[in-house]
Amino acid sequence: MLEIKNLQVRLEDEDKTILSGLTLTVPKGEVHAIMGPNGAGKSTLAYVLAGRAGYQVTDGEVLWNGENILDMEPEERAAAGVFLAFQYPMEIPGVAGLTFLRTATNAVRKGRGQSELTTPEFMRVVKQKAADLKIDIAMLKRPVNVGFSGGEKKRSEILQMAMLEPTLCVLDETDSGLDIDALRVVSDGVNALRSPDRAMLVITHYQRLLNHIVPDKVHVLAGGRIQATGGKELALELEKSGYASYTGEAA
Amino acid sequence: MSIQKTKAEEAISTQFVAVAGQLPGIDAVARSRKHAIAAFNKDGLPHRRIEAWKYTDLRVAMKSAFEPAVNLGISNHTDWQAIAEVLGPFADLDVARVVLVDGVYVPELSAVEILGGDVQIMPLAAALSDECFADMHVRPPRIEQDHAIAELNTAFMTDGAAVQISQSTSKPLHIINVARGTDERMIATRNVISVGDDVEATIIESFVALGSAATQTNALTHIAVGERSHVHHIKVQEEAMASTHLSTWIVEVSGEANYRGFQFSTGAALSRNQISVSYGGEGGKVDISGAYLLADRQHCDTTLVVEHPVPNCESRELFKAVLDDEARGVFQGKVIVRAEAQKTDGKQMAQALMLSEACEFDSKPELEIYADDVVCGHGATCAEIDPDLVFYCRSRGIPEDQARGLIIQSFIAEAIAKVEDPAIADVLSARANSWLERDRT
Numbered sequence: 171m172l173e174i175k176n177l178q179v180r181l182e183d184e185d186k187t188i189l190s191g192l193t194l195t196v197p198k199g200e201v202h203a204i205m206g207p208n209g210a211g212k213s214t215l216a217y218v219l220a221g222r223a224g225y226q227v228t229d230g231e232v233l234w235n236g237e238n239i240l241d242m243e244p245e246e247r248a249a250a251g252v253f254l255a256f257q258y259p260m261e262i263p264g265v266a267g268l269t270f271l272r273t274a275t276n277a278v279r280k281g282r283g284q285s286e287l288t289t290p291e292f293m294r295v296v297k298q299k300a301a302d303l304k305i306d307i308a309m310l311k312r313p314v315n316v317g318f319s320g321g322e323k324k325r326s327e328i329l330q331m332a333m334l335e336p337t338l339c340v341l342d343e344t345d346s347g348l349d350i351d352a353l354r355v356v357s358d359g360v361n362a363l364r365s366p367d368r369a370m371l372v373i374t375h376y377q378r379l380l381n382h383i384v385p386d387k388v389h390v391l392a393g394g395r396i397q398a399t400g401g402k403e404l405a406l407e408l409e410k411s412g413y414a415s416y417t418g419e420a421a
Numbered sequence: 422m423s424i425q426k427t428k429a430e431e432a433i434s435t436q437f438v439a440v441a442g443q444l445p446g447i448d449a450v451a452r453s454r455k456h457a458i459a460a461f462n463k464d465g466l467p468h469r470r471i472e473a474w475k476y477t478d479l480r481v482a483m484k485s486a487f488e489p490a491v492n493l494g495i496s497n498h499t500d501w502q503a504i505a506e507v508l509g510p511f512a513d514l515d516v517a518r519v520v521l522v523d524g525v526y527v528p529e530l531s532a533v534e535i536l537g538g539d540v541q542i543m544p545l546a547a548a549l550s551d552e553c554f555a556d557m558h559v560r561p562p563r564i565e566q567d568h569a570i571a572e573l574n575t576a577f578m579t580d581g582a583a584v585q586i587s588q589s590t591s592k593p594l595h596i597i598n599v600a601r602g603t604d605e606r607m608i609a610t611r612n613v614i615s616v617g618d619d620v621e622a623t624i625i626e627s628f629v630a631l632g633s634a635a636t637q638t639n640a641l642t643h644i645a646v647g648e649r650s651h652v653h654h655i656k657v658q659e660e661a662m663a664s665t666h667l668s669t670w671i672v673e674v675s676g677e678a679n680y681r682g683f684q685f686s687t688g689a690a691l692s693r694n695q696i697s698v699s700y701g702g703e704g705g706k707v708d709i710s711g712a713y714l715l716a717d718r719q720h721c722d723t724t725l726v727v728e729h730p731v732p733n734c735e736s737r738e739l740f741k742a743v744l745d746d747e748a749r750g751v752f753q754g755k756v757i758v759r760a761e762a763q764k765t766d767g768k769q770m771a772q773a774l775m776l777s778e779a780c781e782f783d784s785k786p787e788l789e790i791y792a793d794d795v796v797c798g799h800g801a802t803c804a805e806i807d808p809d810l811v812f813y814c815r816s817r818g819i820p821e822d823q824a825r826g827l828i829i830q831s832f833i834a835e836a837i838a839k840v841e842d843p844a845i846a847d848v849l850s851a852r853a854n855s856w857l858e859r860d861r862t
Contacts, residue, residue, distance in 0.1 A: 220816045223808065248818035260813040264834025265827060270817075273827065278818035313831075330817060 172196040172338055172369050177230035179211075179218055188214040190394035191230070198337070199366040203380055204373045205405060206391035207413040212373045213257060215391070216342040219371075220254035221247050234338055249281025253336030255327040257343040259315050267310035267326065271296060275333050299332045303359045320347030321356075328359040339363065339370045345379035357382030377409040392416040430465045432486035434458065436607075437576055440491045444579065446549030446559070453559040457575035464569055473566040476751040476783045477722040482691050483665060487637050489577055490523040490606040499631070501530055504599050507629045509855070510848045511657065516595040516625065523601055524579040524608040539588030545581035545611055554583065558613045561643050561671055564697035565726045565755070570667045574641040577609035581640075584614040586622045593623035593653075593845070598640065602632025602661050609639040618647035618675070623842060626656045628666065628688065635663035635690075641671070648675040648702065653683075655845060657852070660688035662717075669695045674734075676702020683840050684711035685849055686721050687856050696725035703733040710739040710839040712849075714856045715748035715780075722751035729762035732792075738769040741836040743829055744780035755787040756797060763792050769799040774806065774832045826857045 172195065179189040188211045196202045206212050218225050219232065221244035232240050239247050262270060276286040287295065300307055303325050315323050324344055331339060341360065345353055360383050364370070372383055380388070380402060388404040390397045390413070397416040398404065426434075437458045444454060467473075468480035499522050505512035519542060520530035526544035533542045548554045561571055582596050600608060616622055628638060638660060646652045660666050666689040674680050684694055698707050713721040727736045742750035752771040773782035786799035806828050814824035833853045840846040 220812075222812050222816075243821070244812060244815035245818050245820050245824075248816060254816050256813065260810050262810065262814075262828070262831050264831040264838065270827070273823070274814075274817035274819055277820065277823065281818055313834075334818060 171198055171235065172371070173233040175231050175233070177218070177232060178228045179214060179225050180228055182224050182226050188225075188394055189218070192391070192395050194389060194396055196369045196371055198369050200386040201364060201370040201372060201383060203385040203388045203405060204371060204391050205375070205377075205388060205408055207417055210391045211394045212391055213342055216254055216340050216373055219338075219340050220244060220252060245277065245281065248278050248334065248336070251337035253331050253334055253339050255324075255331055255339070255341040255344050257346060259323045259327050261316045262314035263316050265314055267312060267314050268296065270314045271310065271330065271333055274330065278334050296333065300329060302362060303329050303332070304355050305329055321349065321352030324348055324352065324356050325359070328356055332359065332363060337368050339368065341370065341372045343373055343375065345374055345376060353379065353382060377405040380405045390416050426465060427480055427483075429483045429486040430480075433573070434462050436486060436489055440489050440577075443492050444577070445546035447552060447555055449552065450549045450555045450559050453555075454576045457560070457572040461569055461572045461576065467567065467569050473724055473753065475785075476749075476753070477691070477693055477720065479693070482720075483637075487605040487607040487635070489579075490525075490608045491579055493523055493525070499527070499530065499599065499601065503631055504530070504597065504629070507599075507631060507659075508597065508627060510851050511595070511625075511627055514593065514595065514625075514844060514848060516593045517590075518595040518597055519582045520597045520599060521580060521610055522599045523606060524610050526580045526582065533594070535592060536590050536594065537588070539586070540590055540594070541585040542594075543583045545583050545613065546579065548583035548613070558583075558643065561641060564669070564671060564695065566697070566724045566753075567669065567695050570639060570693070570695065571641060571669055574609050574611060574639045574669065577607065577639065578611040578641070579609060581611040581613070584612065584624075585617075586615070586620055587617040589621040590623070593625055593842070595625045595627065598626065598628045598638070600628075600630040600632075600636040600638070600660065600664075602630040602634045602636065605635050607637040607639070610641075612642040612644075614642065614644040616644070616646045616650050616652055618649060620647060620650040621652075622650070623653040623845070624655070625845065628656075628658045628660050630659075630661040630664070630688075633661050633663070635661055635665070637665045637667075639667045641669040643671045645673040646675055646678045646680050649677045650675070651679045653681050653840070653842060655682075655840060656684045656694075657849070658684070658686040658688050658692060659852070662688065662690060664689040666692040668693065670697065672696070672698045672707070674698065674700050674705040674707055677704035679706045680708075681839065681841065682707075682709040684723065685852065686711070686713040687715070687852070689721075690719055692721045694721070694723045696723070698725070698727045698736070700729055700731050700734045703731050705731075705734040707735070708737040708839060710737070710836050712741045712743070712833050712836040712853070713750055714743045714833070714853060715750060716745040718747045720749045720751070722753070724751070724753040726755045726757065727767065728757045728759070729765045729767070730759045732761060732763045732765070734762065735766045736768070739836055739839060740771045741833055742771075742773040742782055743776065743833060744773055744782060745776040747777070747779045749781040749783070751783045752801075753785045753787070754799065755789065756799075758788075758790040758792050758795050758797065760791040763794045765792060765795040765797065767795070767797040770801070772802045772832075774804060774829060776806070776829075829857055830854065
């Protein structure tokens with residue numbers, strides 16, 4: 171279970187509070203969506219969960235399976251099961267996708283006290299998972315994300331997620347930059363990872379992603395805290411009425 | 422204005438007088454050597470007031486001159502196993518090889534027969550007894566960025582490889598320069614490589630040391646590439662850490678030939694790589710690239726001049742420097758496009774990855790264009806490791822050190838990708854990784 175309690179976060183470099191008392195619980199096996207206007211703090215929440223530098227947690231805590239992950243380094247969080255699918259996946263020129271995937275997979279396995287995969291074992295797993303996501307293995311021989319289309323980058327993120335077998339998946343605007351077909355492939359990939367052991371936090375601007383990845387709950391994030399929580403119908407309501415009432419409330 | 426000679430300059434002049442009688446070659450060669458040392462004596466070691474040496478003040482850096490490695494009688498004292506060990510994965514490449522130990526061609530360690538009769542390889546010392554060869558090759562063409570280093574090479578060269586390739590070769594030729602590194606020595610070698618028309622060939626030059634004693638290396642390779650030929654030329658400099666490595670490549674490219682040079686440097690306290698390229702016919706293509714990985718107070722200077730005197734030629738340069746501690750990387754790249762050289766296509770890029778606060782990168786691109794219908798460009802970047810990229814890797818479970826290593830590899834890989842032979846590129850990547858591993862301990 172993910173428990174975020176009264177999380178308060180400000181940017182380290184400027185005196186600006188982004189999250190001001192965010193409280194949220196995501197039980198295992200559930201998918202929760204976080205929706206909200208620009209500047210609400212959605213990406214900040216994702217980055218703070220993954221452990222990016224530059225954010226100062228001034229109060230509150232984040233527990234994953236009872237463990238406070240805020241004290242952990244990013245790689246320790248990955249080993250603990252946290253995975254962030256980036257809104258803008260990074261390009262790594264000169265490092266083949268397969269090399270990166272194998273390095274990451276084995277690093278995480280090592281962190282979890284599992285044995286590293288041999289090359290044939292790794293290849294067998296990666297081929298299967300790539301095929302599920304309609305990723306050509308040739309694409310993985312190219313440098314990580316270099317020259318990839320928006321859809322290819324997002325599929326590559328979901329493949330990383332599938333390989334690392336996280337238990338807490340945070341998807342930051344995974345629908346941005348996707349056309350309808352790519353959206354379906356990516357959503358299918360995410361849905362395939364839904365399991366009773368896994369909690370997912372899906373961050374999005376738009377309701378349309380939630381037609382494909384149907385959430386158990388929808389939270390509205392505005393003004394640095396959760397303003398409302400409801401079922402999937404809340405997303406449809408937001409699509410009609412917008413965030414104005416929540417931002418008004420926040421201000 | 423006359424300047425007081427430095428201790429090193431004095432010593433070089435004195436040493437020449439002492440060893441001149443023992444240096445190989447016919448009388449004409451001896452005369453050329455005397456001319457060369459006279460020219461050197463006049464100008465001395467290059468210094469920062471000479472524009473091409475602005476960032477590498479050799480006169481200040483070279484505190485002393487080591488005794489030239491002449492007539493040391495060493496051929497029997499070195500075995501291949503010891504050399505293979507320092508060469509690492511380079512020793513496993515399937516190649517024909519020439520081995521020079523302290524500047525002397527050692528036939529017992531060399532193996533060139535596999536290249537067949539269409540490749541003639543002769544020790545330079547022997548070639549210097551040939552009147553025709555001596556007449557043509559003892560004095561190399563003058564290059565714009567330097568006279569002194571080439572003059573010293575002419576004065577002191579002891580040996581090297583004289584190579585003539587008239588048919589395509591299935592295996593690369595690996596010229597391995599080994600410094601025994603038991604005593605401080607000055608080692609001067611010269612390679613003269615002539616590649617015929619319609620030939621494909623790969624030449625690798627390695628510089629390694631068995632011991633840790635410093636060397637002052639002065640290596641000059643003069644290579645002429647025939648029409649429509651495709652030549653790969655790779656240099657790997659892994660000399661002892663206290664060494665001074667002075668290297669000169671003079672490249673002449675004929676019409677429609679394709680020449681791809683690559684220089685990889687991790688060794689020596691001070692290294693200067695001078696490269697001069699000129700085109701002899703239309704349609705020539707040249708790519709000169711390289712990577713240097715430096716730490717401590719290492720200093721590596723690459724100064725190249727590419728001259729386009731004829732139309733329709735292409736030149737590409739990509740140099741990457743990884744700099745740690747107080748290391749200093751220098752890149753000076755000059756492209757000259759003469760008035761006749763219309764439709765020249767030249768692009769140049771120098772990039773540094775700075776791993777510390779105290780390292781330094783000096784990049785000086787120069788375009789000298791006299792033609793009016795050309796495409797020429799240059800660029801330089803200087804950056805630290807991108808923290809967002811480190812975070813991306815760490816969020817995938819990769820520990821910070823490993824993430825930084827991966828990003829450095831990624832940076833270098835773009836340069837190594839210029840090496841078309843996958844086996845050689847793999848070995849270069851492995852050497853870069855060894856450097857990273859060493860860096861982390």
